[in-house]
Amino acid sequence: MATVYAIANQKGGVGKTTTAVNLAACIAEAGYEALLIDMDAQANATVGLGIAKDSEPSVYDVLAGDATMEEAIRPTGIEHLSLVPASPDLAGASVELPRIENSEVRLREAIAPIRDRYTFTILDCPPSLGPLTVNALVAADRVIVPVQAEYFALEGLAGLLDTLGLIQRELNPRLTIAGMLLTMHDGRTRLAQDVEREVREHFPTLVFDTVIPRNIRVGEAPSFGRPVIHHDPHCAGSDAYFELAKEVAARG
Amino acid sequence: MATVYAIANQKGGVGKTTTAVNLAACIAEAGYEALLIDMDAQANATVGLGIAKDSEPSVYDVLAGDATMEEAIRPTGIEHLSLVPASPDLAGASVELPRIENSEVRLREAIAPIRDRYTFTILDCPPSLGPLTVNALVAADRVIVPVQAEYFALEGLAGLLDTLGLIQRELNPRLTIAGMLLTMHDGRTRLAQDVEREVREHFPTLVFDTVIPRNIRVGEAPSFGRPVIHHDPHCAGSDAYFELAKEVAARG
Ligand SMILES: Nc1ncnc2c1ncn2[C@@H]1O[C@H](COP(=O)(O)OP(=O)(O)OP(=O)(O)O)[C@@H](O)[C@H]1O
């Protein structure tokens, strides 16, 4: 059973990359084959796994038709976890892709030949609803929406759900929302409590039970090029990501 | 003397909107005329000032040629502070703009007739280096780069400076970097201390002395539709933004 998950939210800095890297690492830790594809020109997921951001071939070369996905897949040093790196060239893809006929299915077609080798394929999206995120949402079976426990992230959710609905109707009818994930939640603040209550009230069936707490070890991990579940396996951030992986697998 | 500042960084969630809104509000508080233009489809600066995000005409209508900047400027309820709102349509502009001849000067040309009415014009940019941010960097005299005190924000700086150099050489030779602003800095963490030291070592002349601390009152303010300097004028976040405004004015 092979499932493709997109991690998407146009709001910036809400924990997309942190969730993509750690969810993929948890799945690999449980012995399943996982593939992480970094769709963001910032290449944070690539760097967060200790891999250089100008590695070639990258996902840009695959979308441009200059390499197959097979050629772009590389090991990460973590057993059962492979990566397709991003590159800064992706910044150009947002302008170049729309000029190509049927450009929104490029990623889905590139993943098709290798998809069944991985129980989970995780797509880390940039902070926009442009052509790269659309490509990811067309290639995905399910989407996880990280929601930072802050006002702007809450405020943008309705617009994001409208866009997801549009993608489901026009481009990918099988896309479903796996869930909304509350991130950087500092339980001591009223703001985080208020945001959590609002999200659970407005979207009762869509919010994961697991909440990712704000935890400094999570912010430190990328500077070591490792997921937090390896940087500090017993910190609150790691515990939460292990819980999330169980919940994602259970929701199917 | 009229100066246009772009607040830009492709990294998401680093405090661009919070800086744009509060810097503009501090300048207005000091009695100077300030104009804030929201260039982000999320319309967070618009919402952060308590204005509806589907207000018309918006900056999208101005860029599309359907309205003048004059028609899109509206009061904010804060003396000396005016706003040009964003709208969700801006998401389409990233794809539409590049199809128009000379599209990168649209904003600069639209601002020209009204520019001299405001001592400061502040442009809040989306988390990308796409056509909207390019438009803002072409229209601007100076750019302020918020840098969250986190690893990914630090790691992306070199790439951002390369892009700014490209814009200066090809599109806007008079653009200069006003400075890098450390944001969400939690002095108790080693991570924030390390990031601050790295940024000041790598870019000794470019970093503002003022550092914006992580401060929950800053995160609460948008839910009241007000800048933090009005929501809680004596909190650490407000003190820092007043300091920043003084430093920006002094750097000229
Ligand atoms: N639970 C957490 N606790 C503390 N820090 C966190 C947590 N999750 C993420 N961070 C930090 O917050 C910042 C933003 O997270 P991240 O980069 O994963 O968000 P993103 O949505 O991928 O951002 P972008 O929109 O730029 O792609 C990063 O510096 C990250 O290390």
Ligand SMILES: Nc1ncnc2c1ncn2[C@@H]1O[C@H](COP(=O)(O)OP(=O)(O)OP(=O)(O)O)[C@@H](O)[C@H]1O
């Ligand atoms: N100094 C601070 N202390 C605490 N919270 C802050 C601070 N500055 C910003 N925030 C909060 O952090 C979040 C990110 O800030 P903001 O939205 O201003 O960043 P941005 O760079 O404009 O994001 P985007 O890339 O999505 O445009 C917001 O919820 C904001 O309220």
Ligand SMILES: [Mg+2]
């Ligand atoms: Mg990211």
Ligand SMILES: [Mg+2]
């Ligand atoms: Mg913003």
